[in-house]
Amino acid sequence: MTDTTPDKAPAAAEPPATDESDGHTEVERVTPRAILIVFCATMCTAMYAFTWNSVSVALPYMQGTFSATTDQIAWVIIAYVIGASVVTGCVGWLSARFGRKQLFLFSIVGFIVTLVGCGMATTLWEEVFWRFAQGIIAAPLIPIGQSIAVAAFPRDRHGQAVSLWALGFVSANVISPVIGGILIEDWGWQWIFFFSIPAGVIGLIMSWFLVPWTPPEKKPMEWLGFTSLVVGIGTLQLMLARGERLEWFSSGEIMIEATIAAVALYVFITHTIIGKDTFIDGKLFLNRNFAMGQTFIFFIGAVMFLPLILLPLLLQQLGGYPALETGYLMLPRGLGSICGLLMMAQLRDRIDPRPLLMLGVIGIAWPAWEMGHWTADVRPWDVSWTTFIQGLAAGFIWAPLNTLTLSRLERRVQDQGFALFYLIFDVGSAIGTAAVIGVQAHYTQVNHEELNSFVHPFNEILRYPALADVWDTGSAVGLATLQGEISRQASMIGFNNAFMVIAIVMAALLPFILLFRNPKYYDKLDHRS
Numbered sequence: 265m266t267d268t269t270p271d272k273a274p275a276a277a278e279p280p281a282t283d284e285s286d287g288h289t290e291v292e293r294v295t296p297r298a299i300l301i302v303f304c305a306t307m308c309t310a311m312y313a314f315t316w317n318s319v320s321v322a323l324p325y326m327q328g329t330f331s332a333t334t335d336q337i338a339w340v341i342i343a344y345v346i347g348a349s350v351v352t353g354c355v356g357w358l359s360a361r362f363g364r365k366q367l368f369l370f371s372i373v374g375f376i377v378t379l380v381g382c383g384m385a386t387t388l389w390e391e392v393f394w395r396f397a398q399g400i401i402a403a404p405l406i407p408i409g410q411s412i413a414v415a416a417f418p419r420d421r422h423g424q425a426v427s428l429w430a431l432g433f434v435s436a437n438v439i440s441p442v443i444g445g446i447l448i449e450d451w452g453w454q455w456i457f458f459f460s461i462p463a464g465v466i467g468l469i470m471s472w473f474l475v476p477w478t479p480p481e482k483k484p485m486e487w488l489g490f491t492s493l494v495v496g497i498g499t500l501q502l503m504l505a506r507g508e509r510l511e512w513f514s515s516g517e518i519m520i521e522a523t524i525a526a527v528a529l530y531v532f533i534t535h536t537i538i539g540k541d542t543f544i545d546g547k548l549f550l551n552r553n554f555a556m557g558q559t560f561i562f563f564i565g566a567v568m569f570l571p572l573i574l575l576p577l578l579l580q581q582l583g584g585y586p587a588l589e590t591g592y593l594m595l596p597r598g599l600g601s602i603c604g605l606l607m608m609a610q611l612r613d614r615i616d617p618r619p620l621l622m623l624g625v626i627g628i629a630w631p632a633w634e635m636g637h638w639t640a641d642v643r644p645w646d647v648s649w650t651t652f653i654q655g656l657a658a659g660f661i662w663a664p665l666n667t668l669t670l671s672r673l674e675r676r677v678q679d680q681g682f683a684l685f686y687l688i689f690d691v692g693s694a695i696g697t698a699a700v701i702g703v704q705a706h707y708t709q710v711n712h713e714e715l716n717s718f719v720h721p722f723n724e725i726l727r728y729p730a731l732a733d734v735w736d737t738g739s740a741v742g743l744a745t746l747q748g749e750i751s752r753q754a755s756m757i758g759f760n761n762a763f764m765v766i767a768i769v770m771a772a773l774l775p776f777i778l779l780f781r782n783p784k785y786y787d788k789l790d791h792r793s
Contacts, residue, residue: 297474301416304471304475305410306428307432309405312406314440314443315457318440318441321445332388340388343393345399346505347396348690349687349691351400353544353684353687356683357485357543359478360480362480363480368408368409372471375464377401378401378402379458380461382398383454406433407682409429413429414670415476426671430608430659434658441576441590445588488531493528502521505694506518506521544684548680551672553672553780554669556669556780557668558685561688565689571651575593582756582759583640596649596655597651600656603655604659608664621665622774624660624661624664625661626657627653630653631653633767635650636760637760708755
């Protein structure tokens with residue numbers, strides 16, 4: 265029978281030592297050096313998250329600078345996503361081949377260089393080139409950053425390490441639109457790139473002196489698995505990024521990309537299952553929590569962060585809120601995330617993470633259900649309390665799910681596990697965004713046609729004195745006003761349905777939480793071995 269229990273070699277990864285004389289457990293202390301290592305890893309991954317989210321705010325300004333069409337400027341995002349997705353699946357091999365610390369330092373240096381290149385680009389295609397390079401070079405920052413943070417703390421404090429790391433990562437995702445908006449208005453879009461350079465330099469210096477050196481392994485490249493994974497993920501991301509603009513499978517390009525992605529991923533999966541010494545160690549999936557976690561993180565990635573995309577569109581297009589005020593209305597989610605992750609840092613290593621994960625899933629589903637009943641005249645309070653609860657819930661999901669999925673992997677495949685975790689998250693995010701945005705667009709069109717059917721001379725509602733003056737169907741101005749309101753309400757129904765999809769998907773995940781094992785189960789196996 266294959267042994268899938270964690271390695272016991274590194275002292276920091278061992279379960280707490282037990283004093284047989286009194287039956288008490290001696291808990292390893294967290295050193296100041298360990299705290300500084302976690303802070304360093306957190307700052308570097310927060311820098312990554314800030315840049316990623318700020319670019320979406322800057323796209324309209326970049327479009328004007330480069331005199332680009334909407335389809336052309338979208339390549340600033342597409343190029344980055346493709347580059348990052350291709351490399352994320354390879355992070356485990358790269359870390360083993362060159363060393364964890366060495367790869368992390370290389371990514372930080374490369375990220376700083378690409379920040380300068382992005383900020384100084386004078387043409388669209390220069391910007392696209394630097395963004396593609398940024399995606400490739402920066403991809404290891406998140407999985408390796410989290411792996412470094414977890415390895416710095418003793419095993420009984422892994423939950424604390426993940427919570428502190430996620431605190432910076434998730435908060436940077438939420439506050440970046442506000443900071444990005446201020447930088448763009450006062451200094452120009454180039455400063456969303458220049459702003460992160462000092463943090464990168466500080467992170468590089470701290471990593472050089474604090475992060476433990478890891479010896480590289482002479483691990484040969486397994487070319488079939490590597491090539492099929494890179495081609496499959498790359499073409500899948502390209503298809504998802506281009507699909508909405510090309511009307512999906514009515515386009516020959518999308519059909520070709522879908523076919524290549526399906527064949528390449530089929531080859532990768534079957535080869536990983538039946539092959540020997542494969543690019544991704546198939547034994548990872550013998551750990552039930554890891555296998556369950558991959559399915560779970562796919563759906564979490566698909567819907568959990570969609571409100572961050574949908575809400576700014578709703579507030580600006582329908583609610584009439586300016587961009588900066590919209591950014592401020594998103595801040596409660598950041599505050600909720602900070603509160604949730606700080607609570608997790610205290611609770612998660614003391615109790616079973618599964619009930620906490622269940623609370624987090626409910627905390628995303630319930631506000632999304634409430635959002636599904638909003639009207640177009642949405643009030644600031646409606647946005648504030650729902651986004652705060654969803655931010656709080658994000659902390660309750662992110663930290664426990666990391667513990668359940670990743671905290672008891674074998675040491676030798678730990679970096680592979682982290683990389684796959686984020687690769688599946690990225691793919692889920694791409695598919696979920698395309699699907700839910702498609703739902704919103706579809707129902708907007710359907711309801712626009714449905715509401716138009718009520719505009720006729722025999723509709724008694726249009727004859728009410730309060731409405732007849734505003735929506736006078738006998739005048740061009742009245743008809744234009746009526747059509748504007750119909751478009752507004754149809755779009756709102758589309759947003760309502762998109763929020764409902766988020767609520768339903770999250771609620772459907774609740775029973776599957778019961779299939780996870782408490783991480784202490786793996787500690788018992790480790791102790792018996």
